[in-house]
Amino acid sequence: MDESSSKDNKNKRIDENSKNEQLEQYREKNTGPGEKMTSDAGLKISNDRWSLRAGKRGPALFQDFHFYKKQSHFNRERIPEKVVHARGDGAYGEFELYKSMKHVTRAQFLQEPGCKTPVFVRFSNFIGSRGSKDTAIDIRGFATKFYTQEGNYDMLALSFAVFAVADAMKFADFVHAVKPNPRTDVPQATVAHDNAWDYIANNQEIAHFIMWLMSSRGRPKSWRMMEAWPVNTFRFINEQGKSTFVRFVWKPLLGVHSLLLDEANIIGGVDPDFHRRDLHDSIKKGAYPEYELGVQLIAEEDEFKYDFDILDDTTLWPEEVIPVEIIGKLTLNRLVDNFFAEEEQSSFDPATVVPGIDFTDDPVLQGRSFAYRDTDYHRLGTGNINNIPVNQPIVETNTNQRQSDVRHRIDVDSVNYHKNSLANNTPAETPPEEGGYAHYPEKVKGHKTRERPGESFFDHFSQPRLFWNSMSPIEKQQIVETFNFHLGYVKSKSVRQQVVEMFANVDKEMATIIADSIGVNPPTGSNVPVTKSSPALSLTNTPHYAYSQKVAVLIGNGFNGEEVTNALKVLQQYGVFIEIVSEKLGTVEGADGTKIEVDKIFVSTYPVLYDSIYIVGGSTENEAKFHQSIMNFLNEAYKHYKPIGIASTGQSYIKKSENNNLAGVVFAANNPNFGEEFVSAIAKQRFWNRT
Structure with missing residues (x-):
């Protein structure tokens, strides 16, 4: 770390550009006019193609230091992947505060409306390895590093409002169970196997988590369209020392949208980088991912007011009971320059907090506050994690931590301990009233025990039932389908039967339908008597926009130039992403000479990679294959309830009959409002009433 640059930040006001300015000192460009190849020691290289040998056809020589250094470095290029959340991607951006939260927290970045804080966000999948697919049925990570005036603050969120375990002690067992079989190392990135469901059936606190996993939230359409919750319960502490319980939530401005099960499975094969590609494309096109930060607040004196335990991470705080207060907006507007240096070496830790944000006795949070940093000590191979540029705070750092791997700063002090007199007891402690961190003086009582914190921790099914009650008929149908898909891979009939009996507690009818599909007996039990619902849990009323939806324009030669050009202009005006698809690359030409470049x-x-299709049709060299390709796109889009636009030259591909109602299909012929109507259909995204 450049010590002088760090010291320069001491009195510098942090803004949305501060992190980018700090990173500039680390950026290196190795290519370009006049750039000559050197070794890492600065030696100019004359031959980087052939090994040094004894004779033209002789053995390689040990003195070929260039080869040995090149190969030795290559042999050490990989670091251990994350045990969970191994596959992901990240981007930089800014967080802007809407409203002051000083009445509940002293955190500096939450004080003044309009304050902008630079951030780095990493999205990830939980189960799979680095090489797994983006669209796996899985929970997603949404980790945010705020580079604040008081140091870094890490907010580690997940795409579900609940977690799989109620105590950190069980986390390793849960991960072992959902990971590939230890004997075969298959299957990858899925819970569709015996071990996972055996664990689920025998650790029933996971029921709520599994309901979320089996729902459409387990397969987001895009990281830009995904809610996320840190799941843990924290404290806000204000200047007066008053504590308020808080949970956070990120809400995407584009709404929450998902893939169908069939789409997720197919996309995983044809484009395993689907979500990463979407993040890159959207930022490059200026369609920046945006999320609003919400908080749910509970007064200290109301801790035991509710019919759930506020410290239980397998339960959520229903928004209808504890409203979400929107306090700011996150915008991601810059991609990383180097994936390994920034994304792969990024490190997030729930224990990286700032004054005004503190811990509760949440049993999972207590374990997470240790586990994350410990695993990165192993993965990154150093205690100097925050020396790595992406993790480095912008503000000045003065510690007595010394040595270890990846130590860049040159500490010139003779004294490296506390307390001391030789350096006038510096670096000095900072009192809380001057910005030093002090833990909330929570009163603690009781005996050492391995008991659960309260009786409500044993209620595994009331909230899963509430989740089920909150779903629309389509969403319920998708949950059943996803259960069937996963349990269809479970070989043990005993495990399948146990799962059916378990989820009868959530809904007996649901469990009975599943039992019939997977070849086991109907459940004997009944669901818990919960009639409440939470409309906020359903995606039915989520915002819908055409903006940044991706449309495939299926086109050949001889199209109506004016009609197609006008339609494309309207799509572009609404920010729709357009890809021109045809038989071969180059250009297609309309009947009036209009030329369009093929993408x-x-x-x-593949049709599953698009949110909508616009069938223009036309002529090509291989007419039969061209028409077959269009019909393949049409059938897939129609089956997946997607909006479909039909140009006047494409009407022969689809006709209304008694077997289909063509819901969501918009025709251009004799329709001066085609562009606007097609945009409206694109915004709706799915037409569930289609036949």
Whole structure:
């Protein structure tokens, strides 16, 4: 770390550009006019193609230091992948505060409306390895590092409002169970196997988590369209020392949208980088991912007011009971320059907090506050994690921590301990009233015990039942389908039966339908008598926009130039992403001479990769294959309830009959409002009433 640059930040006001300015000192460009190859020691290299040998056909020589250094470095390029959340991607951006929260917290970045704080966000999948697919049925990570005036603050969120365990002691067992079988190392990135469901059936606190996993929230359409919760319960502490319980939530401005099960499975095969590609494309096109930060607040004196335990991470705080207060907006507007240096070496830790944010006795949080930093000590191979540029705070750091791997700063002090007299007892402690961190003086009483914190921790089914009650008929149908898909891979009939009996506690009818599909007996039990629902849990009323939806334009030669050009202009006006798809790359030409550049060819793209299709049709060299490709796109889009636009030259591909109602299909012929109507259909995204 450049010590002088760090010291320069001492009195510098942090803004949304501060982190980018700090990173500039680390950026290196190795290519370009006049750049000559050197070794890492600065030696100019004359030959980087052939090994040094004894004779033209002789053995390689040990004195070929260039080869040995090159190969030795290559052998050490990989670091251990994360045990969970191994696959992901990240981006930089800013968090802007809407309203002051000084009445509940002293955290500096939450004081003044309009304050902008630079951030780095990492999205990730939980189960799979680094090489797994983006669209796995899985929980997602949404980790945010705020580079604040008081040091870094890490907020580690998940795409579900609840977690799989109620105590950190069980986390390792849960991960062992959902990971690939230790004997075969298969299957990858899925819970569709015996071990996972055996664990689920025998650790029933996971029921609520599994309901979320089996729902459409387990397969987000995009990281830009995904809610996220840190799941743990924290404290806000204000200047007066008053504590308020808090949970956070990120809400995407584009709404929460998901893939169908069939889409997720197919996309995982044809484009395993689907979510990463979407993040890159959207930022490059200026369609920046945006989320609002909400908080749910509970007064200290109301801790035991509710019919759930506020410290239990397998339960959520219903928004209808504890409203979400929106306090700011996150915008991601810059991609990383180097994936390994920034994304892979990024480190997040729930114990990285700032004054005004503190811990509760949440049993999972207590374990997470240790586990994250410990695993990164192993993964990154150093105690100097915050020396790595992406993790480095912008503000000045003065510690007595010394040595270890990846130590860049040169500490010139003779004294490296506390307390001391030789350096006038510096670096000095900072009193809380001057910005030093002090833990909330929570009163603690009781005996050492391994008991659960309260009786409500044993209620595993009331909230899963509330979740089920909150779903629309379509959402319930999708949950059943996803259960069937996963349990269909479970070989043990005993495990399948146990799962059916377990989820009869959530809904007996649901469990009975599943039992019939997976070849076991109907459940004997009944669901818990909970009739409440939480409309906020359903995606039915989420915002819908055409903006940044992706449309494939299926086109050949001879199209109506004016009609197609006008339609594309309307789509562009609404921010719709357009890809021109045809038989071969180059250009297609309309009947009036209009030329359009082709982006993709049919053999290198797939209908599931698009949110909508616009069938223009036309003529090509291989008419039969062209028409077959269009019909393939049409059938897939129609089956997946997606909006479909039909140009006047494409009407022969689809006709209304007694077997289909063509819901969501918009025709351009004799329709001066085609562009606007097609945009409205794109915004709706799915037409569930289609036949």
